[in-house]
Amino acid sequence: MELKQKSIKNRFFFIISGSALLLISFFLIFNFKDSKPQTYKDxxxxxxxxxxxxEKDIKVYVYKxxxxxxxxxKPILDQVIS
Known part of the structure; x- marks a missing residue:
C-alpha cells in the first residue's frame, strides 16, 4: 500500500513539475519573442x-x-542598428 502511495505522489509531482515548466516556457516564448531593444525614437x-x-554626442537620422x-x-537601417 505504501509503495502505491509513493507512486501516486511521484506521478503527481512530475505532472505538477511538467505543467509548471510548460507554463514558464510559454510565458518566456510569448513575452520575449518580438522584444527588441529600442535603438531610436522619434x-x-x-x-x-x-x-x-x-553638447552630448548624438546621431540624428532625418527622414520624411x-x-x-x-x-x-528604413529596413536596412533597422538591421544595422539592432
Whole structure:
C-alpha cells in the first residue's frame, strides 16, 4: 500500500513539475519573442534642440514618411542598428 502511495505522489509531482515548466516556457516564448531593444525614437524639434544644447554626442537620422528612398532605407537601417 505504501509503495502505491509513493507512486501516486511521484506521478503527481512530475505532472505538477511538467505543467509548471510548460507554463514558464510559454510565458518566456510569448513575452520575449518580438522584444527588441529600442535603438531610436522619434523626437520633436524641441527635444532635438535640448539634446544639441546639452553638447552630448548624438546621431540624428532625418527622414520624411512620404519619401520613397527613406522608406527603402528604413529596413536596412533597422538591421544595422539592432
Amino acid at each position: 523626437i520633436s524639434l524641441k527635444e532635438l534642440q535640448m539634446k544639441l544644447d546639452s 514618411t512620404s519619401c520613397v528612398a527613406c522608406q527603402e532605407l
